[in-house]
Amino acid sequence: MTSMVTDEQARQLAKSFNGRIALNEPMKKYTSFQIGGPADMLVQPRDLQSLSVVLRWAWNEGLPLFVLGNGTNLLVADEGIRGVVVRIGPGLDSVSFDGERVRAMAGVSMPALARACAERGLAGLEWAVGIPGSLGGAMAMNAGAYSHTVGDFTREVTTMLLDGSISVKSCEEMQFAQRSSRLSHGDLIACEAVLVLEPGDPESIRCQMSEYMEDRRIKQPLHLPSAGCVFQNPSGRGAGRYIDGAGLKGLRVGGAEISRVHANFIVNVGDATARDVLILMNVARRTVYEKFGVELVPEIRVVGG
Template identity: 45%
Template sequence: MNQEIYETLCDICGAESVFVQEPMSRHTTFRTGGPADVLVTPKAEQISRILDVCRKAGQPWTVIGNGSNLLVGDGGIRGVVLEIGRQIAEIEIDGTSITAGAGAMLSSIASKAAQAALTGMEFASGIPGSLGGAVVMNAGAYGGEMKNILKEVTVLTPEGELQTLSVEELDLSYRHSIVPERGYLVIQAVLELQPGKPEEIQAIMDDLKEKRVSKQPLEYPSAGSTFKRPEGYFAGKLIQDAGLRGFQVGGAQVSEKHCGFVINRDHATSADICNLMDQVSGIVFKKFGVRLEPEVKKIGEF
């Protein structure tokens, strides 16, 4: 990364928003990953200019949110990483509609929805991700998913144009949307909820929180459910039945509390986690003939 590009990014975002050789372990919930050449935390109106700089300089770019579904290689990420976070996290409520920036945390949106007596987003209250990432992968939990509450999404196209897409145009299905396929970058989304009773909404959120705390290894760094749910099966049950509870590679471990989670048990590297995932997938396939696919997205150099 040359000095001219660095200075240009500082001119666009301010030097306080540009980080050189930034450890990605600070930006992922796995707490692993090597350095990004440059990481920027832009405001929405700065993104198009940053991408233009990257194009003209022939620099690759990578967009991340809260890093809650990412495994970044120990070699880090070349080029420019755009972290869509607190700079793009506004939340506005109008009647039953909520308009929020892509960097807004799902937990924050769900909390504001509850305060406004709006129901429908309780399922997302404990998901440790941002709205943008949730749209990209149609995040879901406890029987709810984003496609049930999304109305429309504003994206930046690869050509630098803003487009508003309806929920139907996003082609949402299990852990899928057209956003990554088209190279779109989520800027904001509009959610449509329903009127509810604050005490009932809070009761549901409290119940789901209790389920998470009691059943998930929240005390260790992880990326949530590590594998997608195979059709007709549960990944955690297959892993458990394969005798892999507590299975460990280096500092990475199949959680003893919930076998669907791979955790950073003890200063794991991304290579440890990747190796563990590969071994678990291979053993489950050998025993049950079911191929586990990662829900976690791998980026960077491994």
């Protein structure tokens, strides 16, 4: 696969960019599935100024751009990703408090954010402690659990357009919906958000978090690499129940397996490829449709190729 980014282009960007630049970087290092071929270029800006520099640079160079958070909801193709992958993570992860308002940068992880809020005696994000993504990824996916979603707590989001300009979006403009939002189209990057929580007792908040984590440890295969639930839950019944009902638990292709613990998880049991996972996803979709007449819709994002 020919790279779209040359060494000379990387040297030019490095002159005005504060952060890490890597060429031909294996994406399996950045995904919870531990799957994915190389990104032509992966950059990790350390501040918003550098984020805008790299966006404008990629725009001017005509390079495609993909925004990466913690890579916990992604299946990256074995061929990797052409163009530039911008990782919003360390350096773009500060959190500050003003009463019940929390201002957090998109690179903070959801468990870290939930714990910081608990320490301040702010309740509302307990459900987020077991979601390993970044706040930016959670906003793009409208991540949620236990009947809450991140959109329920969001007041406004500071976003950057692909030309590097800033735009502040209200909660309504963010169009939060089932596992999607205005960020889902890939033309807008979440930089920072204001969430509004409620006062609570830190000890009870921590207790609730422990209960949620214990529930996950029992019900989910947390000991193996995965990207969480593969399919959205159809109304009325969990996708895992359909897949289990179709007799597919434990089905293996290459290094990927439909989890024996939770049938809506595909786990990487050893050197799985994206192709292995895609085959299992297709088998699950086809078999569930044939048996129950239900169309399973992927929740994980498949990128690259």
